[in-house]
Amino acid sequence: MWFRVNPRLPTPIYQQVVDGFKEAIVKGFVKQGDRIPSVRELATLMTLNHNTVAKAYQQLEREHVFEIIQGRGTFVAEFKPPSDSDRDRRLAKIVEMMQQIYIEGHYVQLSEDDLMSLFRETIRKWETGGKDV
Amino acid sequence: MTQAISMRGVTKSFRGQQALVGIDWSVPTGCIYGLIGANGSGKTTLLRLALGLLWPDQGEISVLGQTLGNENAEVRQIVQYVASGRPFAVGFRVKEWIRYASLLYAEWDGSLCNKLLVALEINPQQHISDLSSGLQTSLQLAVAIAAHPRVLLLDEPTNGLDVVVKRQVLQFIIDMAAKWDTTIVMATHTIEDIERMADTVGILYRGRFIFQSELDAIKAHIHRLRVVIPQPLPQFLQHDPRILQVHHQGHITQVTVEGRLEPMAAAFRDAGAVLVEPVDMDLTEIFRVFLEKEGYSREALRWDAL
Amino acid sequence: MKHFVGMRYELWHLPSPVRYRELHVNRALYLGAWVLWVFPWLFQVTSNMRPFSHEILREIILGYINGITSTLRTDMAIAALLGIAIMWNDRGRGQLSFALEGPIRRRDVMKAKIWYSFLTVVAGNLAIVLLLLLASVTVGNMALIDGILVRCAFLILWQWSIVVTALAVSAAVGSVIFIGIALGIMSVLPLLGASLIQMLTWPRISSGPAPGPPTTIVPPHWTLVLSNAVLHLSPVAPDYPMGWIQLVFALAAMLWAVLIGRWGLKWWEHAPLERFYDPFMFLMLWNFYYAFLAIVTTVVVGTLVTSKYSLNIWEFVVFSLVVAVSSWFMWRWLIILIGRTRSRWGAGTKTKW
Incomplete structure (x- = not known):
């Protein structure tokens, strides 16, 4: 499978599925136009609740990560620039996550520059095929 | 949403000993419900009440909108119950039991049953009493699935199964739930089994529900x-x-x-x-x-x- | 066929899974009972087919018609055992309680047993009658046919009522009162009937054209009648009525079978499931089985002994009590022993059935 789900994490399982697919796409494990297993297939394969998987797929479809073609199945959507409202919402979420990072950084005494260089380093590692950071 | 199982104010005692007290329980249609509790907490009694096998001392039970009475044979066409670790149909060969089930259930799917038997590596010629207890449970499950139930009640279904078969059995269950939107209630005292599968859970403690909620x-x-x-x-x-x-x-x-x-x-x-x-x-x-x-x-x- | 919902409930209709299951679990018992009924007659008739033993053949037929052959008493005992065994076997080997968790009606399960036991009784008696008809053709006395047929009708209904009583007692799932009343009536009624018949028919029977000096015929004292009836203690050994009285007896037996059958079914349908698992009630129930078997044993042994030796009433009572009590323990020991060796079958070792 492209990702693992750990039911013991505080993150809800459906969110782990959403994140897992997004990560797999960014890493290139799954490419645009690839067929994704159906809800039933994925649920059975990973012994996950099918309602949970369906919820994740719905969210991925809403975010235009997945595309459902009637009668053919679920596919990784072509990348489309998100709509303004969607973009704003997701931007706000990124800002919130950045604030978190900054606060946590503050407690381990990372300066602004330290944080920026750490961030760049992380991205480079990721792009050169490194594992989870 | 309609309720697959709904109980109101259900009380049941055996020889003066209270097994369940004031149970209000509802299981939404299409969900996988994890029923948690140790042996003796009332899980089995609760499931057997939902099947209409036991009759409540007080309270009302309805299954898929049908209120249960005394003779609930019709309800058991669409509600299946699988429990591990008890003798069953010892006088039958596997194929004879399958034949019986095919006569018994209105929505019997014979080819599905054969596929399940092959997948579970159960030999139809064998006597059921010669099967290991794990295989007996698997057989019960195969029959239950092939009967195309709308509600499946599982009482410690993975007891006595090795990890490989356990995973296979859980996959069958999930596949069925996803394909037919079958409502599933899994009673267990091992939480690991239901951590991934359940979307709703309830804890029974000494015959009472102390907690019921969606997992997320x-x-x-x-x-x-x-x-x-x-x-x-x-x-x-x-x-x-x-x-x-x-x-x-x-x-x-x-x-x-x-x-x-x-x-x-x-x-x-x-x-x-x-x-x-x-x-x-x-x-x-x-x-x-x-x-x-x-x-x-x-x-x-x-x-x-x- | 498979949709039982809303189907009109008919006396003769048995859903196919119920039929399949009953035959699968109990067919050996039905066949076994049939063989046990027919074989002794087959043996007696065929071994006397030779021309010089026609007189024995005629005696066998007359014994059947007049109800004085001891094989008839064993036939009654077989009927009683069949009724108990088809329930026992289903509880043990057939995992009846497991089957009841499926979508079959309790009533259908019992109905199947009643029907199949009826068919077995009919098949057994018809086979016996065919043998006797063959014998009477061989003997060349066609006048016996009427008597054979009337006796056959009587035996079918009488034996079936015994099977139904045994089934109803088993179906009562541990209701001590029910079992007590059923077995009580079953043993007392034929006893009273037999006494009454003897009282009414005694003078005529004994005043036949007797050779020798004329004797004064007096009606027997009631104690004598009673002791005579006790010697032929019911339920499995009624004193056989003769002639037209048989039809009255047969009708009474049928009425009894219907009443006790319905009553048993009611219990069977309304007993909560946990009753089936109740160890106390379960063990209590077995005591009644032992008692039932003890009575059967006492009757059989008593009949054998009184045919050889003449006992007075007190000797007979003491003798019967000793046999009854010791056979109660003997059956209990035997059944628990069977239960140990085949743990799914017998009593006492397993509380679930």
């Missing part, structure tokens, strides 16, 4: 933080209703909190905490917290004794 909701609701904070805790934190449980381990304090995580973490930082980090919490731990919240004594909180 619990996870969003209960968190545990590991903090390093000067002692004693500030006044406002000691009396905060959001704090359910505090454990000290040397310098580190583990706090279990109710509600959103972020405001709570911020409150600790403001109170001078050096380290605030969320800790993973599995269902077992979450339920232990709920038991304590319900006011059960510490002796009773050992999970094995639940």
